[in-house]
């Protein structure tokens with residue numbers, strides 16, 4: 001496959017409702033799309049990738065502008081240089097950019113686009129390529145911090161009525177035990193978990209132990225990204241299984257966290273770990289270690305949602321992921337919308353991602369475009 005050009009497209013998409021976590025309130029999303037214009041044997045194809053970096057430095061050390069700049073200045077030129085020597089492959093991409101340190105979300109987006117192009121040319125779906133063993137995945141939903149307990153219960157009730165099979169509540173100091181207790185009192189023993197996005201410290205251990213009374217599936221990333229030792233100490237003091245998200249930036253980090261008892265469960269996000277191929281390696285490693293994994297979300301458009309459903313179809317993804325219907329975040333997605341059917345989302349079966357951007361929607365939401373020619 002030869003890449004003749006790469007486009008970096010920044011979109012601006014309103015969220016249907018504000019999404020508040022321990023680190024921010026988002027009312028819109030600015031997806032960064034990577035479009036690889038590739039060809040082989042005279043056949044041309046567009047491969048699509050989505051970078052999950054947020055616009056601000058609140059979730060990770062990458063952000064929208066850094067990702068776009070690293071793609072423009074380093075990663076895309078590295079692909080053009082590499083293909084002067086040999087054919088470009090998604091499998092070989094990570095190695096070819098290893099010398100460019102960090103920027104995993106930017107790398108993941110370009111690798112995803114290369115993979116999509118290759119698979120479309122080969123007539124192979126993402127699910128097939130990654131090893132999905134199912135045609136659909138159970139759909140969990142992430143519920144933000146609300147202004148009141150009543151408002152939260154209204155949202156949780158709506159999501160349950162829509163068929164979501166698992167509820168995840170965002171928590172932070174001052175909004176944790178009370179909302180969990182209220183959801184348990186109102187909705188009984190529904191599958192329920194919490195995500196703190198690093199908002200606590202080990203000094204909060206006694207308070208966090210109060211959550212053990214509510215039979216949660218897991219507590220996600222209560223402490224800092226680098227706090228592997230502290231998560232292991234907290235895990236020993238809590239009955240609720242410890243799940244890591246921000247900390248698991250690579251296969252090595254996953255192995256380290258598991259071996260040190262810091263992660264009984266892992267939230268896998270392809271963008272955070274450098275791509276879908278690295279995500280599969282973490283899945284394999286966790287499965288080997290008997291550690292359940294589930295697929296996290298970064299408010300992706302239908303492009304990232306398609307890739308996430310394929311990833312979540314692997315056998316070690318035994319817990320419902322944050323793969324909601326498009327309508328959970330967007331009144332209009334840039335692909336055909338993903339819809340909830342009996343609590344599940346179907347894995348697109350077509351070549352590559354199995355979905356592509358709708359031209360009108362791209363037109364409506366596009367904010368910035370940059371084309372790099374080989």
Ligand SMILES: CSCC[C@@H](NC(=O)CCC(=O)O)C(=O)O
Nearest residue numbers: 021142245296297298299300322
């Ligand atoms: C903007 S918050 C993104 C990170 C957050 N993601 C979610 O809560 C799920 C969002 C989604 O359903 O895409 C997490 O830490 O797991």
Ligand SMILES: [Mg+2]
Nearest residue numbers: 195220221245
């Ligand atoms: Mg999380």
